[in-house]
Amino acid sequence: MKAIRCKVYGPPSSLVLEEIDNLKPKAKEVLVEVKACGLNFPDTLIIQGLYQFKPELPFTPGSDVAGIVKEVGVGVTHLKVGQEVFGFVAHGALAEEVLVPANACFPKPPKMDFPIAASFMMAYGTSYHALKDRARLAEGETLLVLGASGGVGLAAVELGRLMGAKVIAAASTDEKLALCKEYGADETINYTTQDLKTTIKEMTDGRGVDVVYDPVGGAYSEAALRGTAWNGRFLVVGFAAGDIPKIPLNLPLLKGASIVGVFWGGFAMKNPKANMENTMTLMQWHAKGKLKPHIHAIYDLVDTAKALEEMTNRKVKGKLIVQV
Numbered sequence: 001m002k003a004i005r006c007k008v009y010g011p012p013s014s015l016v017l018e019e020i021d022n023l024k025p026k027a028k029e030v031l032v033e034v035k036a037c038g039l040n041f042p043d044t045l046i047i048q049g050l051y052q053f054k055p056e057l058p059f060t061p062g063s064d065v066a067g068i069v070k071e072v073g074v075g076v077t078h079l080k081v082g083q084e085v086f087g088f089v090a091h092g093a094l095a096e097e098v099l100v101p102a103n104a105c106f107p108k109p110p111k112m113d114f115p116i117a118a119s120f121m122m123a124y125g126t127s128y129h130a131l132k133d134r135a136r137l138a139e140g141e142t143l144l145v146l147g148a149s150g151g152v153g154l155a156a157v158e159l160g161r162l163m164g165a166k167v168i169a170a171a172s173t174d175e176k177l178a179l180c181k182e183y184g185a186d187e188t189i190n191y192t193t194q195d196l197k198t199t200i201k202e203m204t205d206g207r208g209v210d211v212v213y214d215p216v217g218g219a220y221s222e223a224a225l226r227g228t229a230w231n232g233r234f235l236v237v238g239f240a241a242g243d244i245p246k247i248p249l250n251l252p253l254l255k256g257a258s259i260v261g262v263f264w265g266g267f268a269m270k271n272p273k274a275n276m277e278n279t280m281t282l283m284q285w286h287a288k289g290k291l292k293p294h295i296h297a298i299y300d301l302v303d304t305a306k307a308l309e310e311m312t313n314r315k316v317k318g319k320l321i322v323q324v
Helices: 041-046 121-134 151-162 174-182 196-203 220-226 250-255 264-270 272-287 301-312
Strands: 002-005 016-019 029-039 064-072 084-088 097-101 105-107 142-145 166-171 187-190 209-214 228-236 258-261 295-300 319-323
Touching: 002 301, 016 301, 029 084, 029 121, 029 301, 041 301, 064 097, 064 121, 084 097, 084 121, 121 151, 121 209, 121 228, 121 264, 121 272, 142 151, 151 166, 151 174, 151 209, 166 174, 166 196, 174 187, 187 196, 196 220, 209 220, 220 228, 220 250, 228 250, 264 272, 295 301, 301 319
Parallel strands: 142 166, 142 209, 166 187, 209 228, 228 258, 295 319
Antiparallel strands: 002 016, 029 064, 029 097, 029 319, 064 084, 084 105
C-alpha cells in the first residue's frame, strides 16, 4: 500500500510517498481503508520531532481518519467489514490503510461524508472535552478562545456558543476573525493590532473572562491569564506558536484561578466510555445541524507536504483534509 513516510525529522518537504507492506489487525484492532485524513497542527510538530511523543523512525503521520472497514481483529464486535467509520490513531492515517484501536473507531453517520468525518474527532473531541470536562463551562459564562480560526479553536468557538457562553474569539487577522463571527463569536480580538489583556478587560467591564481556551501558547498565554476573572480556568490545549510559556505562579494564586491541562488523546484512551458519551453528543448535534466543520481545502495524498506547509505557515482556517 502507499503511505506518507517520515524517515528523518524535518519540514514537510522531507516527507516521502512510498509503498509499504499491507497491515493486519491484531486483537481489538480495526483495519480501515482510508478515504480521508484530517490534518491537525500536531502533525506539523511530530514530523519535526517537536511533539510530546516521538514515534520510532520511519513512521506514517496522520491521526484523524475516515474510511471503510476492511478487516476486524479478534474481540471487535461493534463493527463489521464494509462499514463506513471514522476514528483516530496516534499516527499512521496518511496512508491507504491504517490500524485503528477498536475503542477509537466509530460508525460514521450515513449523511456525513468522509471529509467531514475526518474533520471531526480531534477538533471537536478535544474542544468538547476541554469545555465540558475540564473547564465545566456554564451557561452565561465568558469564554476566550485563542487561535480561534484554527481547527480546534473554531470548534471551541462553535461549542462555546452552543453551550450558552459568551464567546470572545482571538486570532491574528481580521479575515480569520470574520470566520469566527460566522461560527458564533460574540466579540473578536485581533491580537496583532490590539493589546490582548487590555481589550479583554474592556470587553468584560473589567471583570475578566471565566475560561481561556489556549491551543497557541507563546507570548499570548500570560496576557490571557492576566485577563481571567476570579476563579477563572485557563485551559492548556497546545503550543501552536512553538514556544511553551513560563507562567508566573502568583497569577493563579491572586485570581483563585486554575491552570488545567487538556490532553484529549489520553482521556479517550483512559476513559473510553466517557469519550464515547461525548462523541455521541457531538454526533447528535451534528445531525441536528448545530455543528458544521469548516474545511479550508482538500488535498490528494501525493500533495500531503503542500498541505502541511500551508498549515505550518498559519494560512489555514478550520480544517485541512487529505483524500486517499
